[in-house]
Amino acid sequence: MADLHLCASADKMAARPTASRVNTMPANTETALPDSITELLRTSGAALRVFDMGRRISKLSQDQFRRIEDSQLAYPTPFQHLAWLALLIWNPKRKQENAVWFLRLPLDEQGLIAPAARDDLLNRLIQNVINSKNGQLDEDALKDNPYSFTPEQSRMAAFHALAAREMQSPASPHYERTQAWFSAQLPLDAWQTLAYQGLADFIMRLDQDGNAQALRHRLPEMPAAVLETLCPLLEHVKPGPALQAELEQQLQQSLTGTDSNRVAALCRALSNITDEAAKQHLVLDVLATPHALEPEVVTVIATRCDSALMAPKVLQVFLERLAEGKAGQIGFSRILAELMFMPVHRALILQAFRNPERSECLSQAIGEMFGQSFATPTDTH
Structure with a gap:
């Protein structure tokens, strides 16, 4: 993946509430403790x-x-x-x-x-x-708390952008310049001056200010570094039909090339489309190419396009490609362990495992994961 030189944004939301933001609890705390x-x-x-x-x-x-x-x-x-x-x-x-x-x-x-x-x-x-001094949720509410975490940069930026929109607050100061670049008011090579937070704000407001149309027009000429940075943000929104069509075209073009990072990125960008039949078709197209042997591609399908795997025909092809792929046995077992944590997927995967037409390669991978007795053709459980 090409190096990306987008400017980092200094904008961050507060990590914890301060005492001035949350009112006091009732005085009878000992007898009326909250249960949630x-x-x-x-x-x-x-x-x-x-x-x-x-x-x-x-x-x-x-x-x-x-x-x-x-x-x-x-x-x-x-x-x-x-x-x-x-x-x-x-x-x-x-x-x-x-x-x-x-x-x-x-x-x-x-x-x-x-x-x-x-x-x-x-x-x-x-x-x-x-x-706390005043019976309040103070600034240390989550200090040293084992259940707290800090999202990585792209997630934090996406959340910040979505939360600002939900609160009907203005976008970050970087939004206007990002808009200008997507609408071609700035030259194509000015992409390195864009802030990541500006990109997140732009994506979270695709239905405003003509942003979806501007993105659609910019996609065919978009530098690879920008596209591969933008796609993880797109997975949080549902693109409209026109933008979906342009992203699908970009994916189809990428499938004939050798850049699997680009394929994985575009799969993420399309993973939240509402048309499940179209999503299944796209996943099958990807699985029919050598890109499906790459760990980053099958991981994106498993973790972002998992709803497409609820179609038995898609799931069966996915399992075969996963068994053949470069992720190896460790990747096969880890990816399926994650998928099988969801009850519906678990039932469908176990059913697919017992398909008498499964390949020897898939049977062997199943045997390594669960034991050879599970993978034998005579298994009727």
Whole structure:
């Protein structure tokens, strides 16, 4: 992948709420302790929005979050057997004074939040309130907390851009220049002066200011470094039909070349399209090429285009290519272990494993993963 020299943005959202942003809890803390994070924040007077930070960034309703908290609803997109969450918290009277908690919580074999971890996190937060000077969620609410994490740069930028839009706040100062470049008001070679946060703001506002059309027109001439940086941002949005068509054309052209990084990037850009039949067709096209033997390509299909694998015909081809691929046995086992953590995918994969027409290569890979007895043709379980 070509080196990218986009300017880094200094804009960051606060990592934790400060004492001035969240009101005090009731005085009878000892007898009325909150039984959930939702209740803790409600009691403190804070407003809340919740985002799934797993396979892609998306909004969760407060009802979904509460049910996930209570282990009544499986986490929808587990990643590395964890629930990845962002809690955007603010004082309703001062919406611009917001803060974010980034939390990751272990899941059980059913994809439910592990109750012990949930209770431990809640107890740590409550203890923080009790120990604070004013009975508030202070700036150290998540300090040294084993359940907190810091998203990597692209995720942080995407989240920052999405949260600003959700709060009806202005985009970052880098947005205007990014718009100017995409609309060809700046020369093509000015891409190195763009800030990553500006790109994130642009993608999260594709439906505004003619941005989708500007992106579509810029795609055919876009430098590889910009495209491969832009695609991970595109996976968080749903492109409209015209933009989807242009991205599909770029992917088809890339499939005839040798750049597998570009193929993987474009798969990410198209992974959130609403047309599942089109997504399945695209995945099959990719699997029919040598690019499907590359670890970065099959990993993107497994982690971003996983809904396409719910079609048995797509899944069977995927498993065959994965078994043949350069990821080897370790890659085969790790990728499938991640996919099989989702109950529907697990059932479909186990069914595909028992397909009597599977290749010897796939049978051998299954045997290495689960034991030879599972992979024998006579297995009828």
